[in-house]
Amino acid sequence: MAEERKSVLRLENITKKFQGLTAVDDVSFDMKERSIYALIGPNGAGKTTTVNMITGVFPPTTGKIYYRDRCINGMKTFEIARLGIGRTFQNLKLFNSMSVLENLMIGGHEMTKIGLVNFCFNFGGSKKEEILLRERAEEVMEYLGIQDLAKRNVKNLSYGRQKIVELGRAMMTGPKLLLLDEPAAGLIPSERKEFVDIVLRMFEEGMDIFLIEHNMDVVMNVSTYITVLNFGSRIAEGTPKEIQSDPEVIKAYLGDKYQEIAAKERRD
Amino acid sequence: MKEKKNVKIALLAALFVGLIVFPIVDKNTYHQLALAQTLVNVIIVLGLNFITGLTGQMNLGTAGIMALGAYSGQLMVQKLGMATILTIPVAILMGVIIGYALGYPSLRLKGVYLSLTTIGFSEIVRLVITNWADFTGGTTGVQNIPALNLFGLKLDATWKLTVFLVIICAVLVFTAYRIVNSKYGRVFKAIRDNIEAVEACGIDVAGLKIKAFTLAAIFGCIGGCFYGFLMTYLNPTQFTQDLSANYLLMMMFGGIGSVPGSVIGATAVTLLPEFLRFTKEYYWLIFGIITLLFAIFLPYGFISLFQKEKREEAGIFKILNDRKGKRKNAGVPKSGGMR
Numbered sequence: 284m285a286e287e288r289k290s291v292l293r294l295e296n297i298t299k300k301f302q303g304l305t306a307v308d309d310v311s312f313d314m315k316e317r318s319i320y321a322l323i324g325p326n327g328a329g330k331t332t333t334v335n336m337i338t339g340v341f342p343p344t345t346g347k348i349y350y351r352d353r354c355i356n357g358m359k360t361f362e363i364a365r366l367g368i369g370r371t372f373q374n375l376k377l378f379n380s381m382s383v384l385e386n387l388m389i390g391g392h393e394m395t396k397i398g399l400v401n402f403c404f405n406f407g408g409s410k411k412e413e414i415l416l417r418e419r420a421e422e423v424m425e426y427l428g429i430q431d432l433a434k435r436n437v438k439n440l441s442y443g444r445q446k447i448v449e450l451g452r453a454m455m456t457g458p459k460l461l462l463l464d465e466p467a468a469g470l471i472p473s474e475r476k477e478f479v480d481i482v483l484r485m486f487e488e489g490m491d492i493f494l495i496e497h498n499m500d501v502v503m504n505v506s507t508y509i510t511v512l513n514f515g516s517r518i519a520e521g522t523p524k525e526i527q528s529d530p531e532v533i534k535a536y537l538g539d540k541y542q543e544i545a546a547k548e549r550r551d
Numbered sequence: 552m553k554e555k556k557n558v559k560i561a562l563l564a565a566l567f568v569g570l571i572v573f574p575i576v577d578k579n580t581y582h583q584l585a586l587a588q589t590l591v592n593v594i595i596v597l598g599l600n601f602i603t604g605l606t607g608q609m610n611l612g613t614a615g616i617m618a619l620g621a622y623s624g625q626l627m628v629q630k631l632g633m634a635t636i637l638t639i640p641v642a643i644l645m646g647v648i649i650g651y652a653l654g655y656p657s658l659r660l661k662g663v664y665l666s667l668t669t670i671g672f673s674e675i676v677r678l679v680i681t682n683w684a685d686f687t688g689g690t691t692g693v694q695n696i697p698a699l700n701l702f703g704l705k706l707d708a709t710w711k712l713t714v715f716l717v718i719i720c721a722v723l724v725f726t727a728y729r730i731v732n733s734k735y736g737r738v739f740k741a742i743r744d745n746i747e748a749v750e751a752c753g754i755d756v757a758g759l760k761i762k763a764f765t766l767a768a769i770f771g772c773i774g775g776c777f778y779g780f781l782m783t784y785l786n787p788t789q790f791t792q793d794l795s796a797n798y799l800l801m802m803m804f805g806g807i808g809s810v811p812g813s814v815i816g817a818t819a820v821t822l823l824p825e826f827l828r829f830t831k832e833y834y835w836l837i838f839g840i841i842t843l844l845f846a847i848f849l850p851y852g853f854i855s856l857f858q859k860e861k862r863e864e865a866g867i868f869k870i871l872n873d874r875k876g877k878r879k880n881a882g883v884p885k886s887g888g889m890r
């Protein structure tokens with residue numbers, strides 16, 4: 284069954300060296316369609332570096348990256364985004380001088396077609412386009428439950444709300460694959476739950492999700508498949524259950540305590 | 552809401568009519584020239600606002616852009632006998648050329664490196680104009696620029712040119728206002744705010760920067776073109792680095808990123824010397840002090856006095872608010888943020 288599903292994101296022997304430092308060392312994995320794939324590991328393991336290579340922020344030193352069997356090495360960030368890969372950032376990257384609505388509308392900029400010269404003369408068309416874009420943004424805000432915040436400036440929102448806005452902006456690009464870099468970091472439990480619910484809902488509606496996360500609660504409950512990195516290398520791969528009981532993962536990342544807790548949870 | 556908008560439109564229409572009537576009624580050439588010079592500066596600052604104000608790319612090459620816009624048309628008139636009206640499309644074409652030819656390589660650079668490139672560009676233009684004497688007239692420049700001829704209607708008096716400038720300026724202000732308040736203005740601002748995030752949205756940042764820069768160059772060249780007709784002569788000493796800095800100042804003075812701000816800033820800084828004439832040799836000192844005060848207390852410019860959100864951030868109000876806050880919260884420890 285698992286073998287029949289198509290590959291969404293495939294990394295083949297990816298290595299990234301920054302001068303002397305090998306941030307990612309010969310990492311390969313294959314993310315299948317209809318999955319929530321998690322990449323976990325201690326700080327400095329190379330997770331964000333991996334996402335940055337996937338999104339074309341910098342090229343891998345060696346190795347190939349495929350998105351739906353199409354090699355995306357050497358493509359620019361915006362070209363990769365246009366293929367349908369949306370992302371959020373570990374440290375929020377919002378447009379701080381603007382309102383929530385405007386932030387979302389920038390996310391949808393690429394769905395507008397009127398060029399600059401045409402814009403200067405085509406009054407009706409550009410107005411219609413703006414209305415369309417606004418409506419789409421309003422839909423997304425409603426989906427995320429932040430429609431009340433539309434006019435608020437993003438920088439005055441709480442951290443949790445800002446994370447939702449960033450997710451909304453990624454949704455506006457109409458992605459088929461969403462890369463979330465530590466979405467639950469810095470959220471209080473109720474916000475975390477809200478975020479997880481949204482992500483699960485998006486997954487159910489057909490989006491594939493690639494997740495980097497430290498919060499084991501989130502990772503183990505949400506993801507369908509996990510790859511564990513440590514010092515740039517892959518040390519394990521498998522379903523959440525397999526990962527939880529993998530001795531090497533426990534040693535490098537989860538810690539002995541976690542095994543006891545997990546075992547206890549299983550008994551309950 | 553709608554009523555307020557109508558009032559605004561009515562006021563703007565009244566202003567427009569007033570500006571058209573003014574040079575016709577007031578026969579004082581000095582006043583007409585001051586108005587015309589203001590309008591030229593408004594056009595150029597509006598352009599600069601796209602690349603520096605909105606997109607956040609420091610452009611210190613405005614003088615060079617203006618010079619190319621002015622010289623290209625006038626030289627074609629003088630050497631090829633081109634009709635004067637065609638200087639305007641030539642200026643626009645020149646703007647597009649500058650936008651792409653200079654924008655493409657230099658906009659890959661960031662921060663000070665970009666500023667240095669634009670300064671370099673401006674200086675190269677000035678030096679070429681100065682030293683290629685056979686073609687450009689060297690330091691004597693282009694003399695006796697003929698009046699602009701609008702398909703038989705000769706704008707041979709300052710007031711006629713000024714009226715035409717009011718119309719052109721109004722069209723450009725309107726266009727600039729539409730662009731700033733559209734998806735383009737929005738993404739330009741987004742580039743200033745956070746460039747990586749813009750790319751992650753699938754937007755071609757390099758292409759947009761070139762668009763913003765081209766807009767700046769087109770507005771700058773049109774401004775330069777009219778500057779030539781207004782002065783009736785061109786020479787390289789007009790296009791120094793001072794001029795570029797002056798345009799930046801106008802933008803800062805009025806309000807970075809805002810069309811009304813650009814208009815107010817250009818007007819204020821153009822007319823200020825006339826109002827401060829009584830200060831004589833102390834003029835630059837006083838001008839400098841005013842500029843400094845603006846930079847400290849109103850970094851978002853004059854226009855921020857009218858924008859509620861920006862007003863709270865403006866230096867002077869921040870200081871006042873902090874004072875108030877301190878008195879109120881005396882003794883209460885400041886709570887640390889989530890981050």
